Amino acid sequence: MSSVDPSLSIANPDLKDADVVQKAGLALAGLGVLVLFLSWGGVAIPPSIGLPIALLGILVGTVIYSARLYLNQPEGIKNNGVWFRSLTSRGVLGWVAGIVLTGFYVLLYWFPEYIGFKASGNEGFVALFDPLSMFFKGKPASQWFLYGTLYTLCITALGVKFLFKYRHNRYQFVRTLVVIASQLFLAYLIPEILAGLNYNDVTTASGEYLGYFNTDLKNSWPLDYDFFYDWQLNAFQEPSYQPVGTLYLIIGIAMFLVVTPIITYYVGKRWYCSWVCGCGGLAETAGDPFRHLSSKKLSAWRLERWLIHSVMVFVFVMTAATIYGYFWNTGEVFGLNIYKTFQQPYGFLIGATFSGVIGVGFYPMLGNRVWCRFGCPMAGYMGIIQRFKSRFRITTNGGQCISCGNCSTYCEQGIDVRSYAQKGQNIVRASCVGCGVCSAVCPRGVLNLENGPEQGRTDLPPIIIGNESIKVSN
Amino acid sequence: MQHIVIIGNGISGITTARHIRKKSDQRITVISAETDHFYSRTALMYIYMGHMKYEHTKPYEDWFWEKNRIELKRAYVEKVDTESKTLTFAGGESMPYDKLVLATGSKSNKFGWPGQDLKAVQGLYNYQDLESMETYTKDISRAVIVGGGLIGIEMAEMLLSRNIPVTFLVREGSFWNNVLPDGESEMINRHIREHHVDLRLSTNLKEILSDENGRARAVVTDSGEEIPCQFVGLTAGVSPNIGFLEGSGIETNRGIMVDPYLETNVKDVFAAGDCAEFRETNGERRNLEQVWYTGRMMGEVLAETICNKPTKYEPGHWFNSAKFFDIEYQTYGWVWAKPKDNENDFYWEHESGKISLRLRWDKETDKLLGVNNFGFRLRHHAFDKWFKEERTVQYVLEHLRDANFDPEFYKSHEEEIVNQFNAENGTKVSLKKKSWKRILQLVSN
Ligand SMILES: Cc1cc2nc3c(=O)[nH]c(=O)nc-3n(C[C@H](O)[C@H](O)[C@H](O)COP(=O)(O)OP(=O)(O)OC[C@H]3O[C@@H](n4cnc5c(N)ncnc54)[C@H](O)[C@@H]3O)c2cc1C
Numbered sequence: 001m002s003s004v005d006p007s008l009s010i011a012n013p014d015l016k017d018a019d020v021v022q023k024a025g026l027a028l029a030g031l032g033v034l035v036l037f038l039s040w041g042g043v044a045i046p047p048s049i050g051l052p053i054a055l056l057g058i059l060v061g062t063v064i065y066s067a068r069l070y071l072n073q074p075e076g077i078k079n080n081g082v083w084f085r086s087l088t089s090r091g092v093l094g095w096v097a098g099i100v101l102t103g104f105y106v107l108l109y110w111f112p113e114y115i116g117f118k119a120s121g122n123e124g125f126v127a128l129f130d131p132l133s134m135f136f137k138g139k140p141a142s143q144w145f146l147y148g149t150l151y152t153l154c155i156t157a158l159g160v161k162f163l164f165k166y167r168h169n170r171y172q173f174v175r176t177l178v179v180i181a182s183q184l185f186l187a188y189l190i191p192e193i194l195a196g197l198n199y200n201d202v203t204t205a206s207g208e209y210l211g212y213f214n215t216d217l218k219n220s221w222p223l224d225y226d227f228f229y230d231w232q233l234n235a236f237q238e239p240s241y242q243p244v245g246t247l248y249l250i251i252g253i254a255m256f257l258v259v260t261p262i263i264t265y266y267v268g269k270r271w272y273c274s275w276v277c278g279c280g281g282l283a284e285t286a287g288d289p290f291r292h293l294s295s296k297k298l299s300a301w302r303l304e305r306w307l308i309h310s311v312m313v314f315v316f317v318m319t320a321a322t323i324y325g326y327f328w329n330t331g332e333v334f335g336l337n338i339y340k341t342f343q344q345p346y347g348f349l350i351g352a353t354f355s356g357v358i359g360v361g362f363y364p365m366l367g368n369r370v371w372c373r374f375g376c377p378m379a380g381y382m383g384i385i386q387r388f389k390s391r392f393r394i395t396t397n398g399g400q401c402i403s404c405g406n407c408s409t410y411c412e413q414g415i416d417v418r419s420y421a422q423k424g425q426n427i428v429r430a431s432c433v434g435c436g437v438c439s440a441v442c443p444r445g446v447l448n449l450e451n452g453p454e455q456g457r458t459d460l461p462p463i464i465i466g467n468e469s470i471k472v473s474n
Numbered sequence: 475m476q477h478i479v480i481i482g483n484g485i486s487g488i489t490t491a492r493h494i495r496k497k498s499d500q501r502i503t504v505i506s507a508e509t510d511h512f513y514s515r516t517a518l519m520y521i522y523m524g525h526m527k528y529e530h531t532k533p534y535e536d537w538f539w540e541k542n543r544i545e546l547k548r549a550y551v552e553k554v555d556t557e558s559k560t561l562t563f564a565g566g567e568s569m570p571y572d573k574l575v576l577a578t579g580s581k582s583n584k585f586g587w588p589g590q591d592l593k594a595v596q597g598l599y600n601y602q603d604l605e606s607m608e609t610y611t612k613d614i615s616r617a618v619i620v621g622g623g624l625i626g627i628e629m630a631e632m633l634l635s636r637n638i639p640v641t642f643l644v645r646e647g648s649f650w651n652n653v654l655p656d657g658e659s660e661m662i663n664r665h666i667r668e669h670h671v672d673l674r675l676s677t678n679l680k681e682i683l684s685d686e687n688g689r690a691r692a693v694v695t696d697s698g699e700e701i702p703c704q705f706v707g708l709t710a711g712v713s714p715n716i717g718f719l720e721g722s723g724i725e726t727n728r729g730i731m732v733d734p735y736l737e738t739n740v741k742d743v744f745a746a747g748d749c750a751e752f753r754e755t756n757g758e759r760r761n762l763e764q765v766w767y768t769g770r771m772m773g774e775v776l777a778e779t780i781c782n783k784p785t786k787y788e789p790g791h792w793f794n795s796a797k798f799f800d801i802e803y804q805t806y807g808w809v810w811a812k813p814k815d816n817e818n819d820f821y822w823e824h825e826s827g828k829i830s831l832r833l834r835w836d837k838e839t840d841k842l843l844g845v846n847n848f849g850f851r852l853r854h855h856a857f858d859k860w861f862k863e864e865r866t867v868q869y870v871l872e873h874l875r876d877a878n879f880d881p882e883f884y885k886s887h888e889e890e891i892v893n894q895f896n897a898e899n900g901t902k903v904s905l906k907k908k909s910w911k912r913i914l915q916l917v918s919n
């Protein structure tokens with residue numbers, strides 16, 4: 001049907017209705033983004049001035065804008081016009097955003113010199129972040145420092161926007177507070193502080209580089225696929241990094257061997273995917289406006305099962321080869337070069353292209369969970385536990401479903417929630433990340449994320465309750 | 475092989491078709507004039523509001539029908555000849571049937587108001603109404619909605635989502651007060667106004683005025699006030715869509731008259747859903763049941779009967795739900811606008827004015843009869859089972875935590891509710907902890 005003319009406004013279809021405060025907030029955030037682009041374009045903005053303007057502008061501007069936007073309306077679901085807006089309905093702006101994001105990732109991974117990363121001394125975009133990097137650890141920024149900072153900024157600023165948007169829903173509120181805190185502390189501040197205290201990423205006075213290991217506690221193998229790479233295992237054991245290095249090594253192994261299966265058994269994989277994970281964190285905050293773009297087709301589900309399990313096999317084989325190489329001190333397994341045959345293809349195809357470029361770059365096209373749904377081996381691993389050995393399920397409320405389709409539409413994982421709800425069947429699916437949005441958008445109170453006894457969790461009721469005519473099961 | 479023809483691809487017709495297919499190999503054809511595929515009528519509002527596109531409102535993917543050998547035909551049935559068992563379509567084509575299911579739903583009521591057939595005056599029932607609403611609400615400065623029921627308030631929400639100011643004419647002294655008790659109705663009045671709707675209670679439509687192009691330009695109320703507007707929504711209820719059956723020999727009253735097996739007076743002709751009217755009254759239930767759930771249940775039952783296992787329509791305990799802007803509503807059992815003589819009444823409202831619970835129970839036996847909950851969610855299984863087990867109001871309150879269906883971390887109100895109940899009724903109900911063991915018993919039917 002002919003719908004409303006697509007609006008070209010990025011944030012709100014009715015910018016004409018935005019008041020002065022909202023506009024001021026937007027302008028402030030816009031200024032911050034402008035500074036980022038200008039410095040990228042080579043305009044000489046002194047980083048000590050430009051960086052605070054960019055970071056604070058985006059943060060404060062977004063908070064002002066969204067506070068004003070949402071607090072001015074009664075609390076409740078705010079999906080008006082989602083399918084009319086150019087940005088959120090694969091319109092022109094969606095494509096522009098997708099191309100810019102994708103382009104940024106390509107440069108970040110493979111051509112960092114184009115964003116200003118130079119061994120001889122940073123320029124432009126990366127140089128803008130030098131003061132902050134100097135502050136944390138006394139050395140100039142890398143492209144990854146820039147990326148980590150912007151990533152954390154996105155999750156924080158857009159996480160606050162999410163808090164305002166879902167303030168009526170305590171599950172969403174608590175969850176999002178944890179998402180923001182996990183990124184800010186576990187993924188960003190603690191690692192930077194550890195590096196600043198010379199427990200990681202140290203170059204000695206004599207110019208010797210002691211190595212780097214992953215200090216994001218929650219970034220567990222197999223998501224963190226290079227956990228067992230020899231440079232990383234060596235860095236964990238680097239004498240001057242102790243006891244921190246060993247601690248991270250032990251925690252890292254315990255994370256996937258013990259912590260993950262136990263918590264996933266009790267509450268489902270949501271504790272990770274939509275509460276603490278960095279990829280999930282970005283998806284739930286910056287990616288929130290795109291969650292409805294995931295495909296709900298049965299064919300997409302088929303593709304998903306093939307892809308995610310293939311990646312799991314791939315990461316497993318790659319890691320096995322890596323560990324073999326480490327302990328037998330050889331670069332080869334069965335005559336195959338470990339780096340060239342396993343690590344390099346995995347890093348390029350999965351680590352960079354799938355999780356980064358496609359995973360985030362394609363938000364405006366394929367939804368905010370492409371990576372989590374089709375690729376992430378961590379999600380795949382927990383998915384198997386969630387499906388077969390867990391107390392988590394989404395309970396449906398008897399016969400109350402009106403098949404409206406809100407739940408399926410807004411499921412970022414492309415689960416056809418309605419197909420279960422209208423049969424009165426619980427949703428027990430490997431891919432559910434427990435974001436809780438299906439439950440939030442359901443206008444009839446049909447869906448509830450619950451942890452309960454495993455007994456009867458996946459049973460199909462003989463007949464939807466409310467109908468006494470039919471008593472036999474069919 | 476018999477040819478089973480179903481007129482209407484709504485929830486009733488489609489449920490019938492799906493369940494017949496599960497049980498038999500008969501040839502099935504579903505006819506509809508509205509859309510090619512089954513979609514959820516209840517989601518019409520969300521298409522207009524931009525939450526979903528039409529395609530999202532289809533519960534089954536398009537390949538489903540062929541895979542399950544359910545033939546779909548897009549056509550309007552003009553005539554049913556029950557002698558020769560033949561349907562005639564607009565355009566002259568015809569189709570023979572062996573068994574016929576009438577699942578033709580409803581149409582919006584029009585009560586003979588002057589101007590009711592002008593352009594930009596319409597109800598909201600089908601997809602075509604949605605398209606027309608799309609056309610006639612472009613660039614307008616005010617809309618008037620007539621009729622304060624569930625579709626009226628949905629229409630108000632739809633228009634507001636497009637920033638169109640709304641005047642809402644409600645005949646009753648308070649919103650939906652013929653169904654909702656005063657407390658809940660009052661709560662929704664406040665909420666409607668919180669959304670800046672110009673709510674006019676105790677106000678009737680007198681006439682709709684036309685502009686020079688035959689389009690509505692204003693309404694006149696019974697107080698003589700003229701309200702300029704460019705769109706008028708008529709949402710004063712629906713009635714069965716049965717006009718085309720005239721002269722077919724199929725007995726009708728307001729709807730198509732059926733027995734408890736959903737069979738009409740003509741052999742091999744059945745009716746289900748909104749269009750079916752029961753000859754015999756069943757307890758407190760109405761003879762016309764015009765909600766989604768009952769349409770679905772009738773479809774389930776009718777499929778049994780058609781597959782040679784005659785089965786009576788025996789719905790269990792009444793339940794329903796709706797959403798008034800941001801406030802969700804569920805109801806289980808019977809809660810009348812005013813308690814009946816044998817009924818006791820309890821009403822609790824949260825200080826926010828957006829959450830409430832009402833209980834009705836029998837004065838003599840203390841048996842729970844009905845519950846209304848607003849702004850929080852209750853478990854259907856719990857109440858269904860408690861009604862079956864004839865639990866008392868005290869028992870239900872004691873176990874209220876088992877029935878709470880709000881998401882995790884939500885503040886729960888059971889304690890406040892029980893305290894107020896005890897204070898008002900001089901009882902000593904004490905709340906039990908939520909028990910999964912009991913919940914699983916509720917769920918297993
Ligand atoms: C806007 C709106 C919101 C609603 N929300 C709710 C809700 O939240 N909860 C709830 O319980 N109920 C709700 N209802 C009511 C519910 O949708 C109906 O009770 C239900 O859809 C009726 O289903 P049905 O299958 O009986 O008929 P319908 O869904 O009306 O299907 C009948 C079909 O038959 C077709 N048809 C009729 N005559 C002919 C003919 N002669 N030839 C060819 N085709 C024909 C019609 O075009 C139509 O497509 C809502 C209704 C509306 C309009």
Ligand code: SF4
Pocket residue numbers: 394410411412413414415417427431432433434435436437438439
């Ligand atoms: S099923 Fe619900 S909770 Fe699970 S991922 Fe989808 S929307 Fe989120």
Ligand code: SF4
Pocket residue numbers: 400401402403404405406407408417418421422441442443444445446447
């Ligand atoms: S959102 Fe709720 S009512 Fe709508 S289809 Fe999903 S479970 Fe059913």
